[in-house]
Amino acid sequence: MSDMILFLDNDEKPARQPPPGPVRVADYRIMPWPDGTRVTVELGFTPSQQSPALDVSILSTDGRVLRTMSMVGTVERRPAPTLHLPALEHDTKLAVLIEMLEDGQVTQQIVVPFEVGGSIIKQKVDDAPPRG
Numbered sequence: 498m499s500d501m502i503l504f505l506d507n508d509e510k511p512a513r514q515p516p517p518g519p520v521r522v523a524d525y526r527i528m529p530w531p532d533g534t535r536v537t538v539e540l541g542f543t544p545s546q547q548s549p550a551l552d553v554s555i556l557s558t559d560g561r562v563l564r565t566m567s568m569v570g571t572v573e574r575r576p577a578p579t580l581h582l583p584a585l586e587h588d589t590k591l592a593v594l595i596e597m598l599e600d601g602q603v604t605q606q607i608v609v610p611f612e613v614g615g616s617i618i619k620q621k622v623d624d625a626p627p628r629g
Contacts, residue, residue, distance in 0.1 A: 519547035519599045522607060524621045526577075533587050533614040539577035540595065547599075548572060552592040555580055556608075563591070587614040 524541040538553050554555040564580045583592075590612055597605040613617055 501581045519604045520545040527618040550598040552596045556592045589613040
């Protein structure tokens with residue numbers, strides 16, 4: 498049995514090999530909790546032969562890092578980490594910074610503004626390579 502973990506779309510047949518190259522974020526959902534205490538960041542990845550490594554950070558409007566977390570070799574197709582927020586007023590403007598990593602280098606960077614306790618933001622990423 499191979500040690501390779503394959504990240505495939507649900508409609509792809511397992512016999513089909515995904516493209517080589519780094520994993521990229523294809524879409525995301527930023528879900529601020531209504532009580533203002535947390536934010537969940539759900540990520541969809543492109544099909545790949547590699548396990549992704551990434552950092553997710555919460556930034557203030559002046560660029561200060563308020564929270565950060567790293568995922569190395571994740572095996573989930575759609576991870577959805579939840580980050581705790583510091584005590585802030587509802588509607589405080591923040592941003593999620595998503596950085597995909599390969600060999601210690603940032604290969605993709607996405608910044609998504611959101612508001613504490615605000616609406617869910619769902620978006621496809623334009624620079625993701627075409628699937629299939």
